[in-house]
Amino acid sequence: MSSIEISPLRVSERPRWNELWTAYQRFYGVELSPQVADSTWQRIHAARIHGLGARDSTGRLVGIAHFLYHEDTWSTARACYLQDLYVDEAVRGRGCGRKLIEAVSAAAHAAGANSPYWLTHETNAAARRLYDRLARNPGFIQYTYGQ
Amino acid sequence: MIEIRPVRQEDFPAWQVLWDGYNAFYGRAGDTRLATEIIRMTWSRFFDSYEPVHALVAERAGTLLGLAHFIFHRSTIHIGPLCYLQDLFTAQAARGQGVGRALIEAVYERARAAGANRVYWMTHETNALAMKLYDKVAEKSGFIVYRHFL
Numbered sequence: 001m002s003s004i005e006i007s008p009l010r011v012s013e014r015p016r017w018n019e020l021w022t023a024y025q026r027f028y029g030v031e032l033s034p035q036v037a038d039s040t041w042q043r044i045h046a047a048r049i050h051g052l053g054a055r056d057s058t059g060r061l062v063g064i065a066h067f068l069y070h071e072d073t074w075s076t077a078r079a080c081y082l083q084d085l086y087v088d089e090a091v092r093g094r095g096c097g098r099k100l101i102e103a104v105s106a107a108a109h110a111a112g113a114n115s116p117y118w119l120t121h122e123t124n125a126a127a128r129r130l131y132d133r134l135a136r137n138p139g140f141i142q143y144t145y146g147q
Numbered sequence: 148m149i150e151i152r153p154v155r156q157e158d159f160p161a162w163q164v165l166w167d168g169y170n171a172f173y174g175r176a177g178d179t180r181l182a183t184e185i186i187r188m189t190w191s192r193f194f195d196s197y198e199p200v201h202a203l204v205a206e207r208a209g210t211l212l213g214l215a216h217f218i219f220h221r222s223t224i225h226i227g228p229l230c231y232l233q234d235l236f237t238a239q240a241a242r243g244q245g246v247g248r249a250l251i252e253a254v255y256e257r258a259r260a261a262g263a264n265r266v267y268w269m270t271h272e273t274n275a276l277a278m279k280l281y282d283k284v285a286e287k288s289g290f291i292v293y294r295h296f297l
Contacts, residue, residue: 032224040223049221070220071200073189073233074181083223105295119290135293139272142292143285145255146265 004096006103009044009051009064016061017041017053024064024086028121040066052103054087054096063087065100069113080108082118085127097130149212149246151253154193154202161211162190162204169214169236189216199228203253205237205246212241215250219261230258232268235277247280 009017018037025032044051044066054063066084082104087096104116118135119142120127131137154162166186167176175181192200199220205213216234232254237246258266266285269292270277281287 030224036224036226039226043221043223049223066223068221068223070231071192071198071218073200073216073218074175074185076182076185076188081220101295115295117292117294119288119292121289122291123289131293135295137291137293140269140292141272142267142269142288142290143281144265144267144288145285146258146263 003057004062004094004099005055005059006052006099009053009061011045013053013061014041017051017064020061020064020086020088021084023088024084027086049083050104050107052100052107054100056091062091063096063100065104067104067108067116069108069111072114075114078111078113080104080111080113080116082116085118092126097127098134101134148207149244149249150206151203151249152206154204154214156194158204158211159190162202162214165204165211165214165236165238166234168238169234172236201257203250203257205241205250207241211238212244213237213246213250215254217254217257217266219258219263222265225264227262227264230254230261230263230266232266235268247277248284251280251284 021037040049043049049066049068052065053061056062064084064086065082067080067082069078069080072079082101085097085100087100101116108114108116120131163186170176170181189200192198193202200218201216203215204211214234214236215232218231218233219228220231222229232251235247235250255266267288270281
């Protein structure tokens with residue numbers, strides 16, 4: 001587990017990505033349609049959305065991060081929204097999440113975008129222990145309308 | 148009668164007063180004022196049909212009372228776009244007259260027309276006044292924002 005390798009998601013990883021993507025949805029109590037998964041996977045491979053995978057020493061996919069860029073009225077550089085981060089429960093606490101976040105950040109800077117931001121549920125204490133070490137929580141909360 | 152409409156080129160001076168007021172609320176004033184190049188770029192995006200960045204203003208009797216800026220972007224959990232209401236501001240003198248609500252509802256309408264099922268925004272957890280309105284027109288999702296250091 002000491003050697004985690006991070007690079008873009010590969011087309012051949014679709015079945016294992018499905019497992020992690022489903023587990024992530026289960027964590028948030030949602031079930032997205034297969035059409036959404038197909039669309040997102042396709043967009044990742046068309047570089048409309050970006051996907052990174054973390055692999056253990058055997059090459060097995062154990063974590064995923066999805067991010068995208070969008071315009072920002074407060075900056076000439078684009079914002080980088082890290083929309084999804086998920087690490088297989090079996091490998092939690094071994095630095096995989098941190099490495100994924102750092103890799104997203106490196107990609108954002110290489111692309112000339114600002115540092116990534118992300119949202120997490122306020123009750124997600126385990127994730128927040130990690131986030132509080134590598135990110136600022138400036139006190140903004142989200143409101144939503146619609147689905 | 149308050150009219151909500153897309154911003155126009157000739158609104159620039161009045162828009163800038165509102166935009167400065169909004170930015171000052173978030174501490175971007177004086178030495179920390181937004182750079183002129185950012186203001187110019189954001190303004191120009193409102194008029195560039197290739198850019199998913201939009202601005203509405205609230206007007207009454209020829210005076211601009213408020214602004215709303217919103218952006219469409221992709222989402223991993225939707226097929227259609229998300230609508231991010233990034234900025235919302237009502238001039239101090241026009242508060243409490245439904246300007247903010249009218250702007251938000253106009254953004255909802257435009258989001259629907261663009262195929263976006265969800266509109267979202269962020270506000271500071273201490274912004275109690277704004278939250279009185281937001282609690283009526285939207286839901287707190289329970290999600291909070293983190294930003295990576297560097």
